[in-house]
Amino acid sequence: MLRPMNTYFSVQDQVNEATALRTLNIFAVDLITIPSVEDLFWYVAQNVVGKLHFVDCVIYQANEAQTELTQVAAWGEKNPYGREILNPMIIPFGHGITGQVAQTQSAIIIKDLLKDQNYIPDTQPARSEICVPLIFRGRVVGVIDSESPEPQAFGEAELEILRTVAAMTSAKLELLAETQRSKQRYQDLLVSHAQLTQETNNRKALEAKLFEARKLEAIGRLTGRFAHEFNNLLTVISGNLEFLECAATTAETADILRDAQDAANRGAKLIRDMLTFAQRTRLEPAVLDINRCITTLCRQHTAILGNAPDLSLASDLWPVLIDPKGFDAALLNLALNAQDAMPEGGLLSIKTENYVHSLVASAPAAPDLLPGRYVCVSLTDQGVGIASDRLGQIFDPFFTSKSVGTGAGLGLSMVKGFIQQSGGAVTVASDLGRGTTVQLFIPIAPSLVNELLTLGA
Numbered sequence: 001m002l003r004p005m006n007t008y009f010s011v012q013d014q015v016n017e018a019t020a021l022r023t024l025n026i027f028a029v030d031l032i033t034i035p036s037v038e039d040l041f042w043y044v045a046q047n048v049v050g051k052l053h054f055v056d057c058v059i060y061q062a063n064e065a066q067t068e069l070t071q072v073a074a075w076g077e078k079n080p081y082g083r084e085i086l087n088p089m090i091i092p093f094g095h096g097i098t099g100q101v102a103q104t105q106s107a108i109i110i111k112d113l114l115k116d117q118n119y120i121p122d123t124q125p126a127r128s129e130i131c132v133p134l135i136f137r138g139r140v141v142g143v144i145d146s147e148s149p150e151p152q153a154f155g156e157a158e159l160e161i162l163r164t165v166a167a168m169t170s171a172k173l174e175l176l177a178e179t180q181r182s183k184q185r186y187q188d189l190l191v192s193h194a195q196l197t198q199e200t201n202n203r204k205a206l207e208a209k210l211f212e213a214r215k216l217e218a219i220g221r222l223t224g225r226f227a228h229e230f231n232n233l234l235t236v237i238s239g240n241l242e243f244l245e246c247a248a249t250t251a252e253t254a255d256i257l258r259d260a261q262d263a264a265n266r267g268a269k270l271i272r273d274m275l276t277f278a279q280r281t282r283l284e285p286a287v288l289d290i291n292r293c294i295t296t297l298c299r300q301h302t303a304i305l306g307n308a309p310d311l312s313l314a315s316d317l318w319p320v321l322i323d324p325k326g327f328d329a330a331l332l333n334l335a336l337n338a339q340d341a342m343p344e345g346g347l348l349s350i351k352t353e354n355y356v357h358s359l360v361a362s363a364p365a366a367p368d369l370l371p372g373r374y375v376c377v378s379l380t381d382q383g384v385g386i387a388s389d390r391l392g393q394i395f396d397p398f399f400t401s402k403s404v405g406t407g408a409g410l411g412l413s414m415v416k417g418f419i420q421q422s423g424g425a426v427t428v429a430s431d432l433g434r435g436t437t438v439q440l441f442i443p444i445a446p447s448l449v450n451e452l453l454t455l456g457a
């Protein structure tokens with residue numbers, strides 16, 4: 001490696017005041033662009049030798065605890081190539097000349113090392129040494145050390161030069177630390193901003209959910225009251241129509257009255273669905289084998305269901321507690337929706353399985369599901385699917401994409417109201433153009449809960 005010009009003459013002989021000042025000036029300008037503490041230490045070591053004509057230079061860095069110094073950069077014998085330090089030494093504070101400088105925070109010149117008890121020889125024994133501390137905010141962050149094979153090599157001029165270099169290095173260290181702090185503050189700011197955005201999004205999602213819940217509650221309350229009143233009126237109309245039907249004298253009158261009676265019955269069904277949606281139906285829950293309900297329903301409604309659904313029913317399915325008529329109605333509604341979504345034909349699959357929702361589950365299958373044991377009934381069709389921006393609306397009462405007279409838009413809202421009133425939950429996942437899966441989570445029978453708990457299941 002090409003070494004800068006270094007001779008074994010006294011530094012004092014070579015450096016006059018004017019050139020020293022010019023060199024220090026260049027030194028100061030160079031320091032401005034140095035990007036890191038490591039680069040700074042290596043630059044100082046190299047240029048104390050190269051520009052200021054010292055024989056060698058070793059920079060020591062102090063640890064946080066201010067107990068020891070480590071050689072971190074060197075120029076001269078200690079530095080064979082690149083940024084390599086030959087046998088890097090660690091020197092405790094107070095030991096040797098460098099350790100002493102670190103402890104006392106005062107520069108030292110040793111004119112003849114042969115006469116100094118403190119000297120710790122490094123690569124080659126030297127005859128004189130100069131060492132100045134690097135002080136940053138009242139703490140020693142390191143020392144700059146130079147040795148010479150000649151006795152009496154360092155005097156006041158060298159001390160002043162090295163002190164100036166040390167002061168400039170410390171100032172640069174302060175700047176680098178500030179830059180580092182600014183970067184850290186910026187990073188912290190980015191993290192806080194990301195957290196804030198996340199919290200704002202969570203809050204918005206919660207607000208949307210709350211709004212939805214309040215909206216449904218308000219509609220439910222209104223619907224419930226209205227439906228009761230209307231039901232009473234329909235009962236009177238229906239009763240009177242029955243009475244008139246008995247008294248009808250002509251076939252034509254009888255037909256008219258039957259049409260009126262049919263309309264009253266449809267109205268009564270609508271009212272029942274509305275009451276179910278508003279969760280105001282009087283339910284009569286019973287312990288049910290859901291698998292049996294499904295197979296019976298499929299057998300009874302072959303005409304409506306078209307192709308027989310593909311059934312995948314768990315053999316060890318837990319019994320559930322649910323109103324049987326309500327469950328049949330819900331299942332039929334969902335199966336009909338699936339048929340409507342597959343005008344060109346397609347397969348409806350119905351699957352049952354046991355499902356345990358524990359408190360520790362990170363992503364519950366249904367957001368509002370309480371921890372517990374459920375039977376999950378999934379209906380998957382290969383239909384047109386539902387656009388994601390519509391998924392939030394399909395449970396709204398009277399939301400329908402069907403033409404007037406074909407759908408009232410009460411099916412899903414009634415299913416949801418019924419399942420929720422039964423202590424369960426409903427979810428829908430859809431892939432537009434590919435199909436839809438509706439899942440019903442139905443709580444298992446309480447008697448079974450105790451049984452399973454005793455079995456430790």
Ligand SMILES: Nc1ncnc2c1ncn2[C@@H]1O[C@H](COP(=O)(O)OP(=O)(O)OP(=O)(O)O)[C@@H](O)[C@H]1O
Binds near residue numbers: 337341381394406408
């Ligand atoms: N399986 C499905 N595939 C695609 N869209 C569906 C499916 N199920 C429901 N939908 C959409 O959700 C809307 C609301 O369904 P919902 O069952 O509440 O009412 P409806 O079927 O339109 O009328 P109703 O059930 O009262 O006869 C449907 O009109 C349809 O747009």
Ligand SMILES: [Mg+2]
Binds near residue numbers: 336407410411412
């Ligand atoms: Mg429907």
